[in-house]
Amino acid sequence: MSSPFNARAVIFDIGDTMLRERGLRYEAVEFAMNKLQTDGFVADSAPLHKEYLVRDQELTGHNVNHLFSNLEMVRGIFETHKLAKPEFLANSYLAIHRSFVLGAIQRDHRLVEMLEEISAEGWAIGVLTDGTTLEQYLLLEKLGVLKLIDAVTVSEDVGQSKPAFAMFKDISDKLKIPLNCCVMVGNDRARDIEGAQMFGMKSILVNEFNLESEPEEIQSILSVSEKLKTVFTS
Numbered sequence: 001m002s003s004p005f006n007a008r009a010v011i012f013d014i015g016d017t018m019l020r021e022r023g024l025r026y027e028a029v030e031f032a033m034n035k036l037q038t039d040g041f042v043a044d045s046a047p048l049h050k051e052y053l054v055r056d057q058e059l060t061g062h063n064v065n066h067l068f069s070n071l072e073m074v075r076g077i078f079e080t081h082k083l084a085k086p087e088f089l090a091n092s093y094l095a096i097h098r099s100f101v102l103g104a105i106q107r108d109h110r111l112v113e114m115l116e117e118i119s120a121e122g123w124a125i126g127v128l129t130d131g132t133t134l135e136q137y138l139l140l141e142k143l144g145v146l147k148l149i150d151a152v153t154v155s156e157d158v159g160q161s162k163p164a165f166a167m168f169k170d171i172s173d174k175l176k177i178p179l180n181c182c183v184m185v186g187n188d189r190a191r192d193i194e195g196a197q198m199f200g201m202k203s204i205l206v207n208e209f210n211l212e213s214e215p216e217e218i219q220s221i222l223s224v225s226e227k228l229k230t231v232f233t234s
Helices: 021-038 046-058 071-080 086-104 109-120 133-143 165-175 189-198
Strands: 009-012 124-129 151-154 182-186 202-206 219-221
Touching: 009 165, 021 046, 021 086, 046 071, 071 086, 109 124, 124 133, 124 165, 124 182, 133 151, 151 165, 165 182, 165 189, 182 189, 189 202
Parallel strands: 009 124, 009 182, 124 151, 182 202, 202 219
Antiparallel strands: none
């Protein structure tokens, strides 16, 4: 096993690391809102759509999954706009939204190949992600990588979100590998990268759009499936 890191495990975030999450989320919201209007559930979805994006930005918590949406948030939007049967509308919206998300995610052959090569080099592979447990496992299965993962830690199970120490300790305990022998790969500088570094881990930032330059102490790549295997394989 050859790499610039003295480590034995690589731990991945999911959203905007393994999966193009943010763009897919916005596409799902637009599709679901438009369908509510075309199917006659609502007369004008534009103000609902606008409010959804605002509320989604404000939504936080260890049991929140932005990609799959949130029943209470959506119901609150319909109630605010004084629409009839807000509970029915909210569940209808979620059915459309989540169906779109799951239909859009396909097996990522390049990601699978990269993880297979890393595993073959002797690295343990973990996933450390904020969200809801079942939905995060669904994402891994849809991407075709679940069988390659050695351990998964999800914030809903831990009761805290990254960068809480409990999250990093949980995945370390499951892998049975100390944190200082793990490398964190994620797209969020504060939660993934600085969080990992606080607890003695190495880290790699996935900066897909290269929006800003990174400090020298933060190694960054543009794409997991395209670039990462050159770091972790000989």
